[in-house]
Amino acid sequence: MNYDDIFDNLMYFKPYINKSSIQNHLQLMSKYPDFHQVYFKNRQENDNLDTVKNVCMTLTSGLKEEKISENDLDELLFLSIEDKLFNSFLYNLENTNINFRDINSLYKVLESWGTPQENKILNGLASNPTFEKFVISGFRINGTDSIRLLLFDKELVELKEKNKDTEFAVYATLIEFDFRRNLLHIRLRDVDNIQNKSVDVRTMEGRVERTLRFISNLTPSIGYKKISYFRDSLFLLEEHVLQPKRDVAYSKLMDFQDHIDNFSALIDSNFPTQHENNVTTSNYVANTVLAIIASSLDLSQLGDVVGIKFRNQRTEDTNSFAEVAISDKAFKCISTDKLYWSNLSTLLEQRKIEFLKIGTSLDLGFVDVNLELKLGTANVKLNQSSKGNPIEGNKQPSDEKYIDFIDYLLPFIKKND
Structure with missing residues (x-):
């Protein structure tokens, strides 16, 4: 992927990109220490530059100058998306045949689920959907405690905020199979500004039900039960x-x-x-x-x-x-x-x-x-x-x-x- 394509694809992540959080994550990762200086230089050259556009320009520049790697960028995106998905629906895990105490077994499970061989989020924009028009764009294994799957809608969503132009963006869903707490987490953003006729896209109920259908289709399977009490x-x-x-x-x-x-x-x-x-x-x-x-x-x-x-x-x-x-x-x-x-x-x-x-x-x-x-x-x-x-x-x-x-x-x- 060339640098122009990387910049264009980063711009689709506008709902998840915030300058302060990007900078904080880079500091925690001990990467790109002059991020702010490059960002500030861009601002000096164009005082009307949009904040998110400037962040994406600065990150792309960091890749060009080899101040961050593509793997660093992927980790940064994953962290930034996690920090925006706080509308969570919880379920109890049950009836799972997965040996979650064995790391090698967990990687085999991920392979069976169709996770990408190259675990890079930006590649998900061009990947084929697996089921329910979802693309598994990335994953994380937290030891034997949990597996996190990052899903994208195959199609970009159309966002229309009041008094603003229509924009196209990624809509991400985070699924966590939390073996340590025996919980399934489905984490999303609000859907208030999504323009789409499909209830599976523009409503929270449709999105959650669609995600549950996706989970039910996974092999090996993972069972879950509503916390109805x-x-x-x-x-x-x-x-x-x-x-x-x-x-x-x-x-x-x-x-x-x-x-x-x-x-x-x-x-x-x-x-x-x-x-x-x-x-x-x-x-x-x-x-x-x-x-x-x-x-x-x-x-x-x-x-x-x-x-x-x-x-x-x-x-x-x-x-x-x-x-x-x-x-x-x-x-x-x-x-x-x-x-x-x-x-x-x-x-x-x-x-x-x-x-x-x-x-x-x-x-x-x-x-x-x-x-x-x-x-x-x-x-x-x-x-x-x-x-x-x-x-x-x-x-x-x-x-x-x-x-x-x-x-x-x-x-x-x-x-x-």
Whole structure:
């Protein structure tokens, strides 16, 4: 491939190319130390030069000057794509006959799946599709822990953002067979700006179903199962985070408990009501009092649960329910809000959560994550542009942060297995 073709092909990766992330990855790889100088020189020569175009020019120049190799460029692209695919659908792995503890066996599996002999992403633009109009453009083996497959749509997608010209770009899907965590990850970008008549291309549901069909066609096969109990898992996570905060308020409630119990007994004698999951009338009254108590306490903490949505199922009909939604736009924990305490008894009675927003600091930095049951399974979305205001740490998501959060979430998923 000549240098003009390399530049043209790099431009199709515009949705995944960001100057700061490219520069950071190059630094971590200890490659192309004068990237910024070459980039800056291009800018001086043309002040109107588009940022992504300049990055692609600078990388192509690096290849010409042998400051980076084609293998370096491939690794850089793989890392850059990983750092943009944060809308993830999770499944449990099961019924696999692959010997994932043997590296040689894993390479034979990849060969059977039709992975390219030359593991270079740019070559994928000219490769033939394997199944469901997908091209396996690259792969990574992480020891015996996991296999990652990078898929492209055979056809470039047409993107149209408001007040911008139509552009053609690569649409990438990352599949990870995560043997260590016993999970299948399907990681994608949003599809809001895609212009296409096919639901398999322009909708998230179509893309996920198409990817699952691709996986089901692989030989040797890998089995998977939806994490259909994810609403229960979200309740366990919410309780893990917020119960310690509730305990602070509960300690202040003890002086009033006898009065609450007497009052609740009077209510029950006049208005007998059936509650679920050992929730009592006393719990409802106590939580109303707790809402007042909590408003006087300093329970504020950056991060934790900053948004929640749950239902009060009225009948066995799943379409008959009332819904409670709480979202703190200042990224304060919802335990600071009376709405949470006023509706806590309903949450404890239902023990399922439709949507949870977590904004917290983990070992690798701050993460802003939306969690919900979507398309029948666990959906984990790290938000690209967080409005949180952490005191320390980078808000931008990364592949490392994604894995860090999955490890944080995993115990609550596995408790429901």
